[in-house]
Amino acid sequence: MSEEMKELLKRLAAMEEEMRAMRQDLISLKSGEKRVEQPDRHEPEEPETMEPEELSAPEPENVPESPSEPDFLRGKSALSEEPSSEDEQAVMESEEQREETGEARTPSLSEMMASIGLGGPKESGEEPPEPKQKEEERELPEEAGQPGMAEPDGTPDDQRSMQPPGSYGWLRQPGEEKRVQPGKKDTPPPAPKPVFKEQKPFDFEQQFAVWLPRVFMVILLLGVLWGLKVSFDMGWITEGVRVALGYIGSILLGYLGYRSIRSARRGFGLTLWGGTIVLGILTTFAANQLYGYLPLVPAFLIGIAYIATGIYASVRTKSETLTVFSAIAGFLLPFLLEGEGASGLMFCAYVLILFLSLFYVSIRSRHRVTFYALFLLFNVTLFLYLVLDGIRGGHENLIAATALIQHLALLFFYLKGSIPRFIFTEVLLYVNFVFGIMWIQLFDEPTLQAAYGVLAVLYAALAVYASMLKDPPLQDILSTLAVAATAAFILSFRMDEPAMKLMLLFVVGAAGIWAGLRSGAMRTLAVSGGLYALGALSTVSFGWFQEIFSAEHAVWLMFIGTLALVYAAFYQYRPAWIKTSQVDAALIAGQIVVLIYLFRLSGVLLRDVDLPIGPEWHLRIGLIGLLAFGSFFLQRSAHGRYVAEAGVIEFLVLGAVLMFMPMTGWRGGGYWLSFVVSLLFAAGMTYLFVKVIRGQLASKFRMGVPVIAFLLQFYYFFLLNKLLFSGVREFGWQQESVLFVHTFLLFLFAFVSITAGRKMGWKAVRNAGFIILVVSFLKLFIIDLASVSVVIRAILFTAVGAAGLIYSRTLQKEDGE
Incomplete structure (x- = not known):
């Protein structure tokens, strides 16, 4: 069943209830008259002076005036009388008599509707009427309105509709309706209206009807122009007539557009008004440029009048398309007119006034x-004027000042709240700032x-003001722009020493990072961090210094000092989205910066010392290696875990790099310095390896102990050969002595490797020892046997044989055989 039918049934059921209530009211009135004639014997007798008029029936104003009047809106006095027991007994006897005699009872309205299938008491939300309604009649006077209440007109549904939304009715409490009519079901509340309008499907015909007049307007203008050209070529229309026809045509199009809009053809009328502006400006251009009828000032004023008319029409019709069209025509107008009196000041004033006027219209x-x-x-108009006038045509300061005024005006209205944030977004604020920075570049240097x-x-200052207003997002934005503007201010100076700019950038970047962390301004933190990273990259890449007391060295000192302050700021004002462990890991970057600085500083300090290149590099690498090795002892500090592992x-x-460095120069010298540094590195690696074995390093190093042992074995083998042959080159040993010492050292290294591999269970180390032992035997019998003298051969074989027997006996003793 439809919703309309259900509503109809509810209204019919309500009318039935009202008729039943009227019937009971009539019975109550009749019983009241009888009680006046036969007073109750239990009531106290009235004084004899009582006049009979005071015992009359209820006043007529309490009698229902219409059958549709709801009983709960009448006064309490009209329903305060209860029906007598005699009347009720009479009604009940009549009902019983009808049932006994079989006489048909008059059916109720709901029963008649149920008999024809149009619903019944269940569908109407009410229970079937009962013969006895004493309890309901007793509750009605208590829950009805106050005596003397005005009786509103209309049906109960109309009265419900008059109640204020969101309330429970006039003077009614929650749940009261259920007490009045316990059998009636609650009607469901109406469905809430959608917040957003339902998007209509794309209507091609409607869009076609909107754009078709515009296309035909362009075609019409082209046809008129070509027709005029033919007339001009044939000499039918003079120049003065052409100008007059242009202005008459523009006025005619404007009138037709006005009539179309008044006739509910808005799209067509706006198109005609757009044609009015175009035709009027083109006519003015022809009168000024082609025919010379109008000087610059009158032509310019006529063009402004057309543009003002378009703006006024767009405001009255609320047409954004017409506003944009008028704006395009307005910014194009200065390029169409020429003549005496034109100046850069006039151009800039016009463009600025036009922008502010249209800006007001767009915001409104x-x-x-x-x-x-x-x-x-x-911005495009200013750029085109600058190009046409020449990049250095003399109006650069004027153009920059105009752009700066526009920049400050937008900033002022944004902060004042005149521009809605959904229009002037944060991205557009940054774009406006970038354009302002670019236009300022046109100023001469002192003004720049x-x-x-x-x-x-x-x-x-605006960022501080936003902080006082307790507006964190605005403070973040303005602080970001303040940092960027300060960076532009620093870079605008032409200094002989670029190092000064880098130092100032470090100061500004570090201060911005500190302010961003302290106030929680993520935009300021990002921009300041990018600025600081740019300075750091420039310093590390190009910041070589040759003197201790130099600006470049000061840049490095400023870099390291501000970097320490940045780390301190991160620890003190650490954001919630950054973990302390991440800041600890970031200390590795500072550690690397310090190592690079010490490497360069050592080069400056050793520049005046007469050392060959090999020992010099050994010493410089040894210094930074000492610092890296010392970082290992920071692993037990609060924030030194990652720095220790990186060290x-x-x-x-x-x-590893040091292994490939020569130990002496091309002409020799410095061998023992390189020898000491190499041994120190070997000792440091051995110490770290022992820590790995004992489990005193991180688990990532303990996972590959056999692999690390094999790599360390390879390092020792390579270092042994490097030290030997570098010493041979440095001291000029003979070939027989070199072969003797080298073979003996190879056997000794093989014995040590096999023993360590067997004892520690390092299979790779043991196998490598066996390989070295085989290589040593081959060298002994192939190279040494043929290259050394009998004396050296005897000494070599005797020493190797004795050492081998002693080592073999040690192996057999360990096996227990």
């Missing part, structure tokens, strides 16, 4: 597209630095 009408179009058109300085101070890796990498 909340036109987002218009605002973006204005912002783009303003002053403009950047004023902009930096302004944004810093171990750095020390190993430096040791």
Whole structure:
């Protein structure tokens, strides 16, 4: 069953209930008259002076005036009388008599509807009527309105509709309706209206009808122009007539557009108004440029009048398309007119006034597209004027000042709240800032630095003001722009020493990072961090210094000092999204910076010392290796875990690099210095290896102990050969002595490797020892036997044989055989 039918049934059931209530009211009135004639014997007797008029029936105003009047809106006095027991007994006897005689009882309205299938008491939300309703009649007077209440007109549904939304009715409490009519079901509340309008499907015909007049308007204009050209070529229309026809045509199009809009053809009328602006400006251009009828000032004023008319029409019709169209025509107008009196000041004043006027219209009408179009058109217009006038045509300061005024105006209205945030978004605020920075570049140098300085101070002051207002998002944005403006101010100076700019960038970046962390301004933190990273990258890549007392060295000192402050700020004001362990891991970057600085500083200090290149590099690498090795002892500190692990890796990498460095120069010298540094590195690696075996390093190093032992074995083998042959080259040993010592050392290294591998269970080390032993035997019998004298041969074989027997006996003793 439809919703309309259900509503109809509910209303019919309500009418039935009202008729039943009226019937009971009539019975009550009749019983009241009888009680007046026959007073109750239990009531106290009235004084004899009582007049009979005072015992009359209820006043007529309490009698229902219409059958549709609801009983719960009448006064209490009309329902305060109870029906007598005699009347009720009479009604009940009549009902019983009908049932006995079989006489048909008059059916109720709900029963008649149920008999024809249109619903019944169940569908109407009410219970079937009962013959006795004493309890209901007793509750009605208590829950009805107060005596003397005005009786509202209309049906109960109308009365419910008059109640204020969100309330329970006039003077009614929650749940009271259920007490009045316990058998009636609660009607479900109406479905809430959607917050957003339902999006209509794309209607091609409607869009076609909107755009078709615009296309035909363009075609019409082209046809008129070509027709006029033919007329001009044939000499039918003079120049003065052409100008007059142009203005008459524009006025006619405007009138037709007005009539169309009044006739509910809005799209067609707006198209005609757009044609009015185009035709009027083109006619003015022809009168000024082609025919010379109009000087510059009158032509310019006529063009402004057309543009003002378009803006006025767009405001009255609330058409954003017409506003954008007028804006395009307005910014194009200065390029169409020429003549005496034209100047850069006039151009800039016109463009600025036009922008502010259209800006006011866009904000008032909340036109987002218009605002973006204005912002783009303003900057493009200034750029085109600058190109046409020449990059250095003499109006650079004027153009920059105009752009700066526009920049400050937008910033002022944004902070004042005149521009809605959904129109002037945060991204557009950054774009406006970037355009302002670019336009300031046109100023001459003294004014250039002053403009950047004023902009930096302004944004810093606004950031402080936003902090006082307790507006963190705005403070974050303004602080970011203040840092960027300060960086632009620093870079605008032409200094002989670029190091000064780097030092200032480090100071600004570190201060911005500290302020961003302290106030929780993530944008400021990001921009300041990027600025600081740019300075750090420049310093590490190009910041070589040759003197201790130099600006480049001061940059490095500033870099390391500000880096320490940045780390301290992160520990003190650590954001919630950064863990302490992540800050500890970031200390590795500072550790690497310090190592690079010490390497360069050692080069400057050793520059005046007469050392060959090999020992010099050994000494410089030894110094930073010593610092890396010392970092290992920071593993038990609060924040030194990652630095200690990085120090171990750095020390190993430096040791690997040192193996490929020559121990002496091309002409010799410095062998013992390189020898000592190499032994120190070997001792440090051995110490770290012992810590790995004992489990005193991180688990990542303990996972590959056999592999680390094999790599350390290879390192020892390579270092042994390097020390030997470098010493041979340094001291000029004979060939027989070199072969003797080398063979003996090979056998000794093989014995030690096999013993260590067997004892520690390092299979790779033991196998490598056996391989070295085989190589030693081959060298002994192939190379040494043929290359050394009998004396050296006897000594070599005797020494190797004795050592081998002693070592073999040791192996047999360990096996127990």
